[in-house]
Amino acid sequence: MIPSEVADLRAALLAWYDVHARTLPWRTPPGAEVRTDPYRVWLSEVMLQQTTVPHAAPYFERFTTRWPTVTDLAAVEDADLMAAWAGLGYYARARNLLACARAVANDHGGVFPDTEAALLALPGVGAYTAAAVAAIAFDRAANVVDGNVERVVARLFAVETPVPAARPELKRLAAILVADDRPGDWAQALMDLGSGVCRPKSPLCLMCPISQWCAGRATGEPERYPLKTKKAARPHRQGIAWVLRDGRGRVALVRRPDKGLLGGMTGLPTSDWTETPPDAQPPVAADWAEAGAVDHVFTHFSLTLTVRVATGQGDFLWTPEAVALASLPTVFRKALERALAM
DNA sequence: CATACGTGGGA
DNA sequence: TTCCCAAGTAT
Numbered sequence: 001m002i003p004s005e006v007a008d009l010r011a012a013l014l015a016w017y018d019v020h021a022r023t024l025p026w027r028t029p030p031g032a033e034v035r036t037d038p039y040r041v042w043l044s045e046v047m048l049q050q051t052t053v054p055h056a057a058p059y060f061e062r063f064t065t066r067w068p069t070v071t072d073l074a075a076v077e078d079a080d081l082m083a084a085w086a087g088l089g090y091y092a093r094a095r096n097l098l099a100c101a102r103a104v105a106n107d108h109g110g111v112f113p114d115t116e117a118a119l120l121a122l123p124g125v126g127a128y129t130a131a132a133v134a135a136i137a138f139d140r141a142a143n144v145v146d147g148n149v150e151r152v153v154a155r156l157f158a159v160e161t162p163v164p165a166a167r168p169e170l171k172r173l174a175a176i177l178v179a180d181d182r183p184g185d186w187a188q189a190l191m192d193l194g195s196g197v198c199r200p201k202s203p204l205c206l207m208c209p210i211s212q213w214c215a216g217r218a219t220g221e222p223e224r225y226p227l228k229t230k231k232a233a234r235p236h237r238q239g240i241a242w243v244l245r246d247g248r249g250r251v252a253l254v255r256r257p258d259k260g261l262l263g264g265m266t267g268l269p270t271s272d273w274t275e276t277p278p279d280a281q282p283p284v285a286a287d288w289a290e291a292g293a294v295d296h297v298f299t300h301f302s303l304t305l306t307v308r309v310a311t312g313q314g315d316f317l318w319t320p321e322a323v324a325l326a327s328l329p330t331v332f333r334k335a336l337e338r339a340l341a342m
Numbered sequence: 343c344a345t346a347c348g349t350g351g352g353a
Numbered sequence: 354t355t356c357c358c359a360a361g362t363a364t
Contacts, residue, residue, distance in 0.1 A: 048360040055350065055359085089348030092363075126362045146360045164343085191360060200358070201353075231357095261347070299347055330349060
């Protein structure tokens with residue numbers, strides 16, 4: 001694509017964005033002089049990693065209400081932060097979120113660094129998030145490449161290499177379109193185009209402001225891009241969750257190790273999760289009764305969790321069940337709801 | 343480069 | 354039902 005075409009394409013997309021920009025709590029409106037607080041940009045970007053806007057939005061509202069600044073967030077107890085994140089998934093994000101807030105508070109005087117390189121050095125901030133914060137919060141000409149941008153670029157240039165192998169090439173192609181004019185708006189425009197028009201299925205080419213430059217559309221099969229390598233089938237595992245209750249509506253819970261699946265989160269005591277039915281001992285001797293099973297799907301395996309319930313005393317972390325229901329990972333919330341329905 | 347890491351919604 | 358995801362990062 002020659003420079004004059006790039007300039008025309010950029011102008012067309014930015015003009016479209018001026019009219020069609022989505023209004024979101026963390027969004028800097030097109031052409032705004034006052035940019036969104038870097039703290040809010042960073043928080044939204046972390047929450048939106050592999051997560052839909054409708055899922056993340058209520059979390060964003062709760063977090064910014066409880067913790068209006070990064071310094072406020074840095075002062076939170078680990079367990080409180082993990083509880084507030086419960087249900088949003090990918091819990092390493094929550095652990096890194098806190099580590100990042102503390103790094104900004106302690107090492108940067110409570111002020112987010114304003115360069116891509118310095119942002120990249122922060123915990124939980126990778127190539128995408130560093131570029132996004134640099135562009136959106138600081139209006140720097142960063143090459144912001146997320147899944148949406150990859151799709152737009154793969155179609156625009158009809159890239160025949162499948163992802164993930166094509167990632168470096170897609171990033172290089174995206175960089176051709178970056179310029180010093182309105183970098184923050186450019187990043188958001190490209191992502192909005194990807195999510196709203198250049199959709200994975202049924203792209204709306206007739207509404208696309210840059211379709212005249214799109215090689216993918218010219219092939220007649222824009223939806224074919226980006227090509228993908230086939231994924232391995234998801235294995236299935238089985239396990240047991242034990243719900244030990246006392247007479248006052250409390251439930252025995254445990255804190256999971258900081259690393260690994262659901263790391264750092266509160267959960268029910270369980271057996272190991274294995275391919276074959278587990279033959280595990282309950283955490284305490286009691287009159288255990290079957291309460292059925294719940295199914296849950298993680299990214300890399302699916303799980304059938306058999307639920308067993310008993311009344312008794314346990315040497316666990318006891319938490320009022322009302323709090324537990326609101327602050328457990330979904331797999332445990334399902335199991336607990338199943339047990340309490342007995 | 344491959345793998346681990348959640349969740350809920352839509353086709 | 355089953356599959357595919359959605360604004361990725363760390364190791």
